[in-house]
Amino acid sequence: MRVNDCKVIELPRINEPRGNLTFVEACRHVPFDIKRVYYLYDVPGGAERGGHAHKQLEQLIIAMSGSFDVILDDGYEKKRVHLNRSYNGLYVPRMIWRELDNFSSGSVCLVLASNYYDEADYYRDHVDFLLALKASHEHPVS
Ligand code: TYD
Numbered sequence: 001m002r003v004n005d006c007k008v009i010e011l012p013r014i015n016e017p018r019g020n021l022t023f024v025e026a027c028r029h030v031p032f033d034i035k036r037v038y039y040l041y042d043v044p045g046g047a048e049r050g051g052h053a054h055k056q057l058e059q060l061i062i063a064m065s066g067s068f069d070v071i072l073d074d075g076y077e078k079k080r081v082h083l084n085r086s087y088n089g090l091y092v093p094r095m096i097w098r099e100l101d102n103f104s105s106g107s108v109c110l111v112l113a114s115n116y117y118d119e120a121d122y123y124r125d126h127v128d129f130l131l132a133l134k135a136s137h138e139h140p141v142s
Pocket residue numbers: 036038040048049050051052117
């Protein structure tokens with residue numbers, strides 16, 4: 001997987017004078033079945049979240065309220081994506097290291113995930129992540 005496989009997906013929007021509505025349907029607007037939803041909130045200014053990669057998990061990350069940045073890293077290239085619209089979702093496939101920072105005050109980060117929580121699916125050490133990429137020949141450089 002490469003950073004370029006991470007895509008900002010524009011979700012459907014029903015805009016009305018009485019307010020806007022956005023919806024997400026599994027396997028239609030996201031390329032996976034949604035098994036879990038979690039959200040980050042009350043994130044203190046200057047805090048960082050993430051700092052891990054997943055062996056199999058796929059996710060869609062949405063700035064439900066406010067804004068934050070997601071730093072994507074495939075072991076070769078890094079990219080910073082700013083999320084600030086509730087109708088945009090950042091698709092993050094498996095084996096991408098991600099960090100989240102620059103949370104605005106009161107922001108809420110919603111994550112749709114392709115599987116249940118499983119600590120064994122995490123790489124929490126960046127060196128382990130790089131070694132796994134190298135071992136699986138997914139890493140383009142030796
Ligand atoms: P973690 O995934 O490290 O948070 P983030 O990447 O969003 O900063 O999870 C933080 C803690 O919460 C960790 O102890 C695992 C736990 N957790 C669950 O129990 N269930 C979940 O669905 C998630 C995402 C985390």
